[in-house]
Amino acid sequence: MRATRATRALAQLYAQQPDAALSEAQVEAGLAAAGAPVNRVTVYRMLDRFAAAGVLHRQVDAARVTRFALAPQGAARPRFECDDCHRHFQLPQGCARVHSALGPVLEALATAGHENLAVEIAVRGRCVGCAHPSAGASA
Template sequence: MRATRATRALAQLYEARPDAALTEPEVETALATAGAPVNKVTVYRLLDRFAAAGLLHKQVDAARVTRYTLAPQGEEGVAPRFECDDCHRQFRLSQGSAKVQTALKQVLQALATAGHEGLAVDIAVHGRCADCAHPAEGAAA
C-alpha cells in the first residue's frame, strides 16, 4: 500500500533531518521527492498519526503555521508512573509531570554535557492503589 511506503518515507525524512520543523507542504514535497507521493489529506493524516504516537510534536509557530518536529527521545520514559505493590497495576501520572520532565531534562542535559551516553530515567512511585487500599469504598464508588 502506498500509505505504508509514505509512512516509511516520513520516518526516514525525520531520521535524516532530526532538527527539522516541517510544515505540511514541505513534508508533501519531501515525500514526493523520496518517491512516495501522497496527497495533502494523506500527509496530514500521517503527520497526525505520528503525533498521536508521540513520534512528532505538532506546534504552531508565531506566523500561525503548523510545524512538525521530532519528539525528544526518551520523553515517554520520563513520565512518572505509579505502581501498586498489591495488584501491580500501573498508572501514568500526568498531573505535575511537566514540571518533573523539565527538571529531569536539565539533569539529563547536564549528564550528556559531561559525556555520559544512553541515559534513561524511570520514575516510579510505589504504594497501594485506591482499590487495594480501600476495597469497600472502591466498590461503593
C-alpha cells in the same frame, strides 16, 4: 494504516533531519522528492498518527503555520543501576545521540499503529565503588 511506502518515507524524512520542524507542505514535497508522493489529506493523516503516537510534536509558528518536529523523548534519559549496591546514576551525556538513534525505532512502532510510546533506557553493571573499592572512590 499499514506500514506503507509513504509512512516509511516520512520516518526517513525526519531521521535525515532530526532537528527539523516541517510544515505539511514541506513534508508533502519531501515525500514527493523521496519518490513516495501522497496527497495533502494523507500527509495530514500520517502526521496526525505520528503525533498521536508521541513521535512527532505539533507546534504553530509565528506565521500560524502548523509544523511537526520530532518530539523530545523526556523519559529516555539513560540511567545506570549498580547490581551490587543498587545505587542509581544519571547519565546526562550522550542523551541527544540516544534520542536521535531512537527516532527511527519509535517511528517504526508508530507506523505499525502503536501509540503512547515511552522509552526507558536502563544500563546495569557494577559501579566503580563496588568494582574497585580500593581505588578510593567515595560512596
